[in-house]
Amino acid sequence: MNLETYIRNRLKQKPIGTMTHVIAGYPSFDDNLTALRLMKKYNVDLVEIQMPFSEPTADGPVFVKANQEALKNGITVDHYFDFMKQASQEFDFPILMMGYYNTALKLGHKNFIQRLKNAGGAGFILPDLPLEEQNGLFDTAASNELSPILLVAPTTPDERLNAIGKAANGFVYVVARSGVTGDHTAFNKQFETYIQRCRNAIKLPLAVGFGVSQKKDIEYLTGKADIAIIGTALLRAWEYGKAEALEEFLDGLLGNG
Amino acid sequence: MNLFNFQPGHEGYYGEYGGAYIPEILWSTIEELKTALKNAKADPDFWQEYISLMQSYSCRPTPISYLENLSRELGGAQLYVKREDLNHTGSHKANNVMGQGLLTKRLGKTRVIAETGAGQHGVATATMAARFGFECVIYMGTEDVARQRPNVFWMEQLGATVVPVTDGSQTLKDAINEAMRDWVTNYPTTHYVLGTACGTHPFPEMVAWFQSLIGTEAREQMLSQYGSMPDKVFACVGGGSNALGLFQGFLDDESVELVGVEAGGKGLDSGAHATRLTSREGSVGVAQGYKTYFLQNNDGQMLHTHSISAGLDYIGVSPILSHLKQTGRIRFEAATDNEVIEALKLVMKKEGLIPALESAHAFARAIQEAPALPKHTKLLINQSGRGDKDIFTVADAIRDENWEHFIQGKAKDYESRNIYS
Numbered sequence: 001m002n003l004e005t006y007i008r009n010r011l012k013q014k015p016i017g018t019m020t021h022v023i024a025g026y027p028s029f030d031d032n033l034t035a036l037r038l039m040k041k042y043n044v045d046l047v048e049i050q051m052p053f054s055e056p057t058a059d060g061p062v063f064v065k066a067n068q069e070a071l072k073n074g075i076t077v078d079h080y081f082d083f084m085k086q087a088s089q090e091f092d093f094p095i096l097m098m099g100y101y102n103t104a105l106k107l108g109h110k111n112f113i114q115r116l117k118n119a120g121g122a123g124f125i126l127p128d129l130p131l132e133e134q135n136g137l138f139d140t141a142a143s144n145e146l147s148p149i150l151l152v153a154p155t156t157p158d159e160r161l162n163a164i165g166k167a168a169n170g171f172v173y174v175v176a177r178s179g180v181t182g183d184h185t186a187f188n189k190q191f192e193t194y195i196q197r198c199r200n201a202i203k204l205p206l207a208v209g210f211g212v213s214q215k216k217d218i219e220y221l222t223g224k225a226d227i228a229i230i231g232t233a234l235l236r237a238w239e240y241g242k243a244e245a246l247e248e249f250l251d252g253l254l255g256n257g
Numbered sequence: 258m259n260l261f262n263f264q265p266g267h268e269g270y271y272g273e274y275g276g277a278y279i280p281e282i283l284w285s286t287i288e289e290l291k292t293a294l295k296n297a298k299a300d301p302d303f304w305q306e307y308i309s310l311m312q313s314y315s316c317r318p319t320p321i322s323y324l325e326n327l328s329r330e331l332g333g334a335q336l337y338v339k340r341e342d343l344n345h346t347g348s349h350k351a352n353n354v355m356g357q358g359l360l361t362k363r364l365g366k367t368r369v370i371a372e373t374g375a376g377q378h379g380v381a382t383a384t385m386a387a388r389f390g391f392e393c394v395i396y397m398g399t400e401d402v403a404r405q406r407p408n409v410f411w412m413e414q415l416g417a418t419v420v421p422v423t424d425g426s427q428t429l430k431d432a433i434n435e436a437m438r439d440w441v442t443n444y445p446t447t448h449y450v451l452g453t454a455c456g457t458h459p460f461p462e463m464v465a466w467f468q469s470l471i472g473t474e475a476r477e478q479m480l481s482q483y484g485s486m487p488d489k490v491f492a493c494v495g496g497g498s499n500a501l502g503l504f505q506g507f508l509d510d511e512s513v514e515l516v517g518v519e520a521g522g523k524g525l526d527s528g529a530h531a532t533r534l535t536s537r538e539g540s541v542g543v544a545q546g547y548k549t550y551f552l553q554n555n556d557g558q559m560l561h562t563h564s565i566s567a568g569l570d571y572i573g574v575s576p577i578l579s580h581l582k583q584t585g586r587i588r589f590e591a592a593t594d595n596e597v598i599e600a601l602k603l604v605m606k607k608e609g610l611i612p613a614l615e616s617a618h619a620f621a622r623a624i625q626e627a628p629a630l631p632k633h634t635k636l637l638i639n640q641s642g643r644g645d646k647d648i649f650t651v652a653d654a655i656r657d658e659n660w661e662h663f664i665q666g667k668a669k670d671y672e673s674r675n676i677y678s
Contacts, residue, residue: 102542
């Protein structure tokens with residue numbers, strides 16, 4: 001089933017979906033698995049597994065440190081795909097590769113797509129690869145039924161939103177604000193105008209990330225966006241008190257209580 | 258040769274290198290910058306204003322000095338030196354920052370940010386910001402802050418805020434990452450004054466353009482003052498801005514050989530160097546917004562670099578230089594830390610010049626090649642900066658005991674607070 005259909009089906013059962021995030025190998029693959037099992041328990045819809053990179057320009061301090069520590073732990077591309085394979089066998093939610101373009105470039109486009117497919121990935125998010133620089137990667141992905149997930153930002157003009165919407169597959173990642181990952185976002189009138197511009201220009205489901213960290217953020221996004229993306233807040237919870245703190249946080253965010 | 262006559266669909270590319278690998282949030286800011294650069298390039302008044310500013314504020318045109326003693330000593334080719342060390346703040350960095358300052362004014366922005374390694378670009382940016390009245394924040398790796406305190410001192414005195422960067426290897430590349438993070442947050446008010454001809458399009462084009470006055474002056478000076486073109490031109494290559502600045506004056510003169518000299522550190526097989534174009538560890542990648550040769554492993558993770566000169570201690574190289582290596586227009590070589598110190602000592606003793614450790618790489622290679630060349634051959638070397646800033650590093654490298662005693666004495670004075678009495 002393609003990614004967009006999967007998301008549309010999930011949205012028949014709930015008003016808004018969630019996508020969560022782990023950084024491969026940080027603090028360890030075992031910890032990653034524990035985190036993923038909790039995410040499963042709270043019925044998340046999609047998961048990003050980030051391939052660590054030595055120059056994570058788009059990430060804020062929490063993720064920067066995690067990227068660095070994972071590399072210090074010796075995480076390689078081989079370890080990364082092995083772990084993704086293990087995760088995609090255990091879990092039924094779609095898994096997306098998140099990372100930086102150099103990983104795909106060094107592997108070669110065909111090899112990157114093949115390895116992602118073999119590992120059971122559903123697509124990829126590369127925040128430093130704009131539409132103009134993709135150089136055939138999206139076609140290679142399409143012929144292997146993988147989804148390139150593209151990002152849009154509040155500064156993206158309407159006609160470009162349109163072009164990105166057409167090139168993307170599965171859903172579009174709506175960056176809620178300026179800056180890097182991990183800071184708070186003030187959801188306000190300006191955001192409403194922006195998400196409406198996205199809606200008008202893009203037919204795919206819209207996933208909103210950057211600064212989504214509380215239940216009230218998800219409540220606010222319900223009816224405006226299709227998916228809420230929670231990243232840094234989860235890692236913060238883990239760092240605060242490992243699995244127990246993460247479960248408590250997920251429960252507060254997504255639990256029924 | 259017009260490097261900037263981009264083919265449709267290949268804007269910002271030099272052969273297969275360059276591009277704009279940027280987060281979407283910066284797309285419109287980059288568009289704005291591209292338009293401002295295009296308009297500035299099309300406006301002769303802008304270039305005239307730039308030249309006038311550099312003449313009244315930064316000693317331009319810088320002279321070319323003939324090194325008679327050193328040439329006689331080496332017994333081969335004649336050596337000439339383009340004196341970028343005579344710029345305000347002591348290096349070619351002044352050219353780029355003043356140009357970008359004028360552009361920042363045109364963009365209507367009020368705040369500038371910059372990365373710095375050795376601190377030269379940071380100090381240059383801080384002087385520019387003071388003169389233009391911009392708020393100024395300089396990102397600098399914690400390790401560089403520790404080893405380049407004099408430059409940090411001057412930046413702060415000039416009114417800049419220096420932010421130590423604790424990520425990664427805590428050096429230049431990490432300072433660039435942090436400056437990018439600032440920029441994606443503050444782009445409406447802020448211009449990022451990138452220090453070299455690297456990074457996302459249009460920075461390589463813009464920095465190369467501002468630095469091109471080095472080569473334009475040098476070509477004219479060689480012809481009018483020394484009667485003919487140089488046979489070979491040497492410049493050190495970190496990011497590549499001083500090299501591109503000088504080389505652009507001679508790109509179309511096929512008889513002129515262009516030689517870029519990278520930081521060989523402790524040797525090309527030592528794992529401690531910064532040679533992207535002359536060593537095996539360099540390969541094509543994308544990081545920090547552009548595609549070029551990087552020092553990286555097979556997974557595409559960047560390697561640690563080393564050079565005795567902080568200004569050459571960087572993982573990437575200008576995409577324009579990667580292209581000109583591929584076309585064969587530029588020959589690339591490396592000089593080791595030891596060769597550089599020996600060259601520096603020789604140049605100081607024979608000519609009374611104190612080149613920066615960066616520039617001493619270009620001297621080292623020229624000195625190596627000169628003896629075997631006929632006497633009528635002319636070698637032109639870019640002295641991209643002055644070496645005063647390197648006093649701590651050079652004193653350590655030559656193990657000067659008197660200097661060590663001086664520093665120890667100074668430390669004791671501080672401990673007993675005598676220094677302020």
